[in-house]
Amino acid sequence: xxxxxxxxxxxxxxxxxxxxxxxxxxxxxxxxxxxxxxxxxxxxxxxxxxxxxxxxxxxxxxxxxxxxxxxxxxxxxxxxxxxxxxxxxxxxxxxxxxxxxxxxxxxxxxxxxxxxxxxxxxxxxxxxxxxxxxxxxxxxxxxxxxxxxxxxxxxxxxxxxxxxxxxxxxxxxxxxxxxxxxxxxxxxxxxxxxxxxxxxxxxxxxxxxxxxxxxxxxxxxxxxxxxxxxxxxxxxxxxxxxxxxxxxxxxxxxxxxxxxxxxxxxxxxxxxxxxxxxxxxxxxxxxxx
Numbered sequence: 038x039x040x041x042x043x044x045x046x047x048x049x050x051x052x053x054x055x056x057x058x059x060x061x062x063x064x065x066x067x068x069x070x071x072x073x074x075x076x077x078x079x080x081x082x083x084x085x086x087x088x089x090x091x092x093x094x095x096x097x098x099x100x101x102x103x104x105x106x107x108x109x110x111x112x113x114x115x116x117x118x119x120x121x122x123x124x125x126x127x128x129x130x131x132x133x134x135x136x137x138x139x140x141x142x143x144x145x146x147x148x149x150x151x152x153x154x155x156x157x158x159x160x161x162x163x164x165x166x167x168x169x170x171x172x173x174x175x176x177x178x179x180x181x182x183x184x185x186x187x188x189x190x191x192x193x194x195x196x197x198x199x200x201x202x203x204x205x206x207x208x209x210x211x212x213x214x215x216x217x218x219x220x221x222x223x224x225x226x227x228x229x230x231x232x233x234x235x236x237x238x239x240x241x242x243x244x245x246x247x248x249x250x251x252x253x254x255x256x257x258x259x260x261x262x263x264x265x266x267x268x269x270x271x272x273x274x275x276x277x278x279x280x281x282x283x284x285x286x287x288x289x290x291x292x293x294x295x296x297x298x299x300x301x302x303x304x305x306x307x308x309x310x311x312x313x314x315x316x317x318x319x320x321x322x323x324x325x326x
Contacts, residue, residue: 046129054087061091064098071138071324072098073128075121077106082157082303085145085321089156099140101128101324107179108304111158114234115141115323124326139325144231144250148302150292150313157303159235159242160315162292163208163226164257164264166301171204184237191268194261205261210294214254215287221258229254229290229315233274243274244286250317254290256283289316 047069051057064072074084081102088097102112103121117124131138148155168190175182193201205225212219212227229252230242242253257264259281267277277284292298292313300309 054083057084057087058091061088064088065092065095069098071101071128071132073101073103073125075103075105077104077108078111078159078304079108080106081111082155082305086154086156089145089319090153096319097321099138099322099324101125101326108183108236110234110236111232111303113236114158114232115143115325117323117326119326127326128324140322141325142249142320142322144245144252145318145321146229146231146252146302147316147318148300148307148313149316150298150300150309151307155302155307156318157305158232159228159230159301159303160252161226161228161301162210162298163224164205165226165228166299166306167204167206169301169304170306171200180236187237191265194265201261205264208294208298209296210292210298212256212283213291213293214285215289217285219256219258219283221256221281221283223258225257225259225261225264227254227256227290227292231317239268239271240274241271244284248286250320251286251288252290252315252317254283254285254287254315257281258283289314291315 049060051060074081102117103124104112104117104119105121143158145156145158146160148160171186190201190204207223207225208227209223211222231245231252233240233243233246235241241255244253245251259279263279263281267279267282270277294311297311298309298313300307300313
């Protein structure tokens with residue numbers, strides 16, 4: 038469904054991914070200037086995937102994130118704060134009065150290995166996807182309860198408890214970054230990001246901001262206690278001094294396993310095959326409130 042917003046706007050509420058792609062094509066044909074997304078990380082990931090498909094290689098319009106979701110990690114990592122009404126009001130005022138709109142750019146990641154390519158800014162398997170699975174199993178998942186779960190996981194790691202055993206199930210796979218194979222084949226997580234912030238102030242992918250057009254990839258072939266010890270440096274966006282934690286700034290990362298690889302993209306779970314390729318996609322422009 039779509040309807041007009043004054044004389045210069047249109048609101049669309051597609052009910053499926055196919056409808057979303059069709060609406061994105063209509064926006065493309067109409068020459069839409071800005072696309073505002075009212076949702077959180079998962080909604081943004083789905084919308085951007087649909088628009089990149091619909092625009093068929095052409096640059097998509099600048100994106101305004103309204104922060105309407107439970108988790109707004111991507112928006113925070115880009116520097117977008119405020120409530121949906123506040124952000125939308127500021128956007129409408131600037132747009133309808135022809136004021137300049139400040140923009141920020143980030144490289145989106147293209148993830149191949151499922152039925153279709155998916156696009157997002159944070160990728161991971163192993164402990165990252167397992168943590169989110171535990172979080173979303175809660176009766177009321179929210180940033181507050183995610184923080185509690187993180188604290189419980191840290192304490193569980195220190196005593197070898199059942200929670201960390203569930204979350205830290207190893208991901209068995211081989212990893213290549215720009216054609217170079219990492220030594221490990223059992224990882225707590227293999228992760229990559231093109232925004233630095235993953236929530237709670239942790240910024241493991243800080244190198245992505247220094248290398249536009251590339252991702253920051255990390256492979257944790259260490260144990261849970263070593264990961265916990267690295268958390269202060271991750272929070273301060275500093276290099277991790279551990280020989281079993283691998284770091285690279287590639288344009289392509291390939292994961293290969295003997296079993297299907299469950300993956301996380303911007304907080305959403307996706308099934309994938311035995312080979313997953315993560316590569317640098319197009320640059321996405323974001324409107325700053």
